[in-house]
Amino acid sequence: MSDSILVTSLDEALKWGTGKSLWPFTFGLACCAIEMMSAMGSDYDWARFGSDVFRDSPRHSDLMIVSGTVTKKMAPRIRRLYDQMAFPKFVISMGACASAGGPYVRGYSVVDGVDQVVPVDVYVYGCPPRPEALIQALKMLQDRIVAGRVKH
Amino acid sequence: MMGRIQFPSTGGRGTDMEDKVIEVNFGPQHPSTHGVLRIKVKLDGEIIVDAQPVIGYLHRNAEKLAEMGAYPKGMIYIDRLDYVAALNMELGYVLAVENLMDVQVPERALWIRQMMVELNREASHLIWLGTHGLDMGMLTPFFYCFRERERILRIFDEITGSRLLYNYFAIGGVYSDITPKAIDMIKEWTEDFGTKLEEIQSILGKSYIYVSRTKGVGTLSAEDVLSYGVTGPMQRASGIKRDLRKDSPYLFYDKVNFDVPYRTEGDVYARFLVRIEEMRQSIKIVKQVLEKLPQGDFYNKKYSKPMLVRLKATGESYVPTESPKGEFGIHLIGDGSSIPYRVRIRSPSFANLSSIPTMLKGYKIADLTAAVSSIDPVFGEVDR
Amino acid sequence: MIPVESESSTKNGIKVIYVAKENILPFLKEKKEEGFDTLLMISGVDYKDHLEVLYHLLSSKNNTRIIVKTKTDGEVDSVTSLWKGADWHERETWDLVGIKFKNHPNLKRILLAEGWVGHPLRKDYPMDKKQYVNLADDGEDTVSFDRGEGY
Numbered sequence: 001m002s003d004s005i006l007v008t009s010l011d012e013a014l015k016w017g018t019g020k021s022l023w024p025f026t027f028g029l030a031c032c033a034i035e036m037m038s039a040m041g042s043d044y045d046w047a048r049f050g051s052d053v054f055r056d057s058p059r060h061s062d063l064m065i066v067s068g069t070v071t072k073k074m075a076p077r078i079r080r081l082y083d084q085m086a087f088p089k090f091v092i093s094m095g096a097c098a099s100a101g102g103p104y105v106r107g108y109s110v111v112d113g114v115d116q117v118v119p120v121d122v123y124v125y126g127c128p129p130r131p132e133a134l135i136q137a138l139k140m141l142q143d144r145i146v147a148g149r150v151k152h
Numbered sequence: 153m154m155g156r157i158q159f160p161s162t163g164g165r166g167t168d169m170e171d172k173v174i175e176v177n178f179g180p181q182h183p184s185t186h187g188v189l190r191i192k193v194k195l196d197g198e199i200i201v202d203a204q205p206v207i208g209y210l211h212r213n214a215e216k217l218a219e220m221g222a223y224p225k226g227m228i229y230i231d232r233l234d235y236v237a238a239l240n241m242e243l244g245y246v247l248a249v250e251n252l253m254d255v256q257v258p259e260r261a262l263w264i265r266q267m268m269v270e271l272n273r274e275a276s277h278l279i280w281l282g283t284h285g286l287d288m289g290m291l292t293p294f295f296y297c298f299r300e301r302e303r304i305l306r307i308f309d310e311i312t313g314s315r316l317l318y319n320y321f322a323i324g325g326v327y328s329d330i331t332p333k334a335i336d337m338i339k340e341w342t343e344d345f346g347t348k349l350e351e352i353q354s355i356l357g358k359s360y361i362y363v364s365r366t367k368g369v370g371t372l373s374a375e376d377v378l379s380y381g382v383t384g385p386m387q388r389a390s391g392i393k394r395d396l397r398k399d400s401p402y403l404f405y406d407k408v409n410f411d412v413p414y415r416t417e418g419d420v421y422a423r424f425l426v427r428i429e430e431m432r433q434s435i436k437i438v439k440q441v442l443e444k445l446p447q448g449d450f451y452n453k454k455y456s457k458p459m460l461v462r463l464k465a466t467g468e469s470y471v472p473t474e475s476p477k478g479e480f481g482i483h484l485i486g487d488g489s490s491i492p493y494r495v496r497i498r499s500p501s502f503a504n505l506s507s508i509p510t511m512l513k514g515y516k517i518a519d520l521t522a523a524v525s526s527i528d529p530v531f532g533e534v535d536r
Numbered sequence: 537m538i539p540v541e542s543e544s545s546t547k548n549g550i551k552v553i554y555v556a557k558e559n560i561l562p563f564l565k566e567k568k569e570e571g572f573d574t575l576l577m578i579s580g581v582d583y584k585d586h587l588e589v590l591y592h593l594l595s596s597k598n599n600t601r602i603i604v605k606t607k608t609d610g611e612v613d614s615v616t617s618l619w620k621g622a623d624w625h626e627r628e629t630w631d632l633v634g635i636k637f638k639n640h641p642n643l644k645r646i647l648l649a650e651g652w653v654g655h656p657l658r659k660d661y662p663m664d665k666k667q668y669v670n671l672a673d674d675g676e677d678t679v680s681f682d683r684g685e686g687y
Binding site (some may be wrong): 177208211212215217219251252254352369376378379381382383392393399400420466468469470471479481483485491496498502503506507510519535536 | 546548550564573574575576577579581590593594598601603614617619620623624625628632643646647648649657663664675
Binding site (some may be wrong): 002026027028029030031033034035037038041042043056058062069070074077098101104106107108109110127128130 | 157180181182187188195208210211216217219220228229232236254270279283294295298299301302315316317481496501531
């Protein structure tokens with residue numbers, strides 16, 4: 001009985017710790033990457049939400065923000081980058097293009113949604129989403145991690 | 153995928169040089185690629201022997217999709233070409249369409265366009281300056297530049313209702329007039345942006361490390377510039393004084409006073425100085441537009457929004473404009489229907505980027521990020 | 537003097553010159569010597585019964601521009617010997633419109649993955665037939681009509 005209480009609370013502490021220290025991956029694809037940079041820039045400063053350390057290597061980071069159009073040529077590379085990330089790992093699909101192909105959905109070389117390649121936790125709408133929307137997505141992801149409602 | 157290094161099989165020092173050439177893969181995911189550029193670099197020790205860029209990781213079929221819808225519908229794809237300077241892209245498209253259809257545009261709309269384009273040029277150069285600083289290992293300029301850029305974006309937000317991709321220029325004018333509040337914001341911005349710019353310039357330009365890492369690096373000669381079709385600030389940094397705003401003026405660039413900065417060194421530092429000076433000239437242009445802005449309509453009443461999709465055109469037209477990256481133009485061919493037959497985009501970054509093999513050959517691997525970021529490539533436009 | 541087939545102009549007065557496709561390389565060489573030192577772009581247009589190649593030339597000293605056009609059935613001479621920048625433009629025209637350039641040093645696809653079927657800017661390109669790109673073990677792309685293991 002005492003064992004189980006200890007394990008549960010450690011689990012809670014781990015969830016809390018994971019949620020509040022997400023390290024995003026510096027990975028810009030297209031237009032949305034500029035808004036992602038704005039979100040980490042001076043005015044929006046999303047370091048306030050415990051997610052300030054942008055890492056340049058997939059091995060160091062646990063949050064991938066797919067910011068922009070996923071083309072057929074880039075999709076397998078995104079998959080490989082996702083595979084290189086260490087567990088636990090989370091994906092935010094930022095903007096209309098990454099979520100569903102956006103205005104390019106009729107095109108011949110655009111993947112209609114990054115969720116065909118990697119599992120996505122939070123979708124952000126907008127073309128491009130404002131930095132506030134991205135920050136809301138981050139908060140949403142953090143709340144879900146803390147509440148234990150993420151699958152992987 | 154990153155840093156796939158094949159070490160020489162012989163190993164050790166003192167072997168013959170051919171065995172020492174190693175191949176390093178740079179990108180498509182790398183913090184200094186400004187998007188999704190991949191370069192296959194061949195190295196002899198630290199010296200770059202050969203660098204071949206691989207592009208196409210953001211090929212979004214802009215040309216094909218623009219040929220599938222009515223003329224005003226093409227705007228969404230044109231907007232997203234050079235996404236840091238979307239209004240400059242829109243300008244190239246609307247000028248080509250208006251030229252093809254003989255649309256008259258009211259004077260006020262043209263002045264508004266000119267001011268917005270110059271403001272967007274500032275925003276684009278600020279992004280370049282911030283990320284260039286990041287590539288050179290400096291985090292401070294990034295925050296300074298983004299602080300200043302947000303002020304410009306707030307002006308855009310007030311006028312167009314959008315921060316990054318505007319869809320603001322319409323065939324026959326602009327979609328909304330400038331509000332008095334926006335004019336106050338622009339006036340306030342023109343007054344103190346000059347000093348802020350000096351502050352940002354001094355962070356980089358007075359840093360010994362920055363200057364010694366950029367002077368004499370990534371040099372392009374004037375012959376190479378012409379041979380590769382390089383345009384814009386890169387061309388002007390290599391001693392060719394060409395600016396379409398001066399040479400073949402469109403809008404009202406012949407009625408405002410500004411200089412074309414140019415330098416002859418052709419290296420990364422010269423491009424830095426040219427772009428900074430261009431930003432100063434843009435402030436001058438915006439100030440003059442505010443003084444000269446006439447009253448009147450902001451769009452041609454004959455071309456109201458619902459009838460735009462029914463516009464038909466024949467013939468062909470190519471209108472060159474000076475975007476922040478270089479000469480941007482759209483070659484439109486109409487076949488008499490309301491859908492353009494061919495939309496061909498001349499993208500400056502594509503031509504500028506093709507000069508990478510010449511630009512990098514013989515330099516050290518550490519100079520690669522400096523040289524690549526000095527091109528200011530935006531991949532929406534390179535890959536279209 | 538290389539014979540010119542016909543002349544016209546765009547709506548804003550840029551001269552358009554039609555040249556026979558055998559004469560395109562000598563004609564452009566002549567124009568380069570006349571002072572048209574910059575090749576702005578090469579593009580291809582599919583007119584259903586024939587293809588056209590467009591060369592936008594600019595004289596940076598005199599500030600004049602011309603557009604040289606040639607009708608072809610799918611093959612013209614490469615102009616990479618005149619301008620280094622022609623390399624990428626010709627590769628792109630081959631990639632998207634499917635015009636072959638004779639004597640080009642490296643005529644491969646540039647924007648789409650190597651192995652892609654068809655040329656998308658042709659008017660008869662099937663837009664509903666999807667193609668997928670996967671990574672082979674050596675890091676190069678493979679193209680297939682089925683999704684493959686990556687999706």
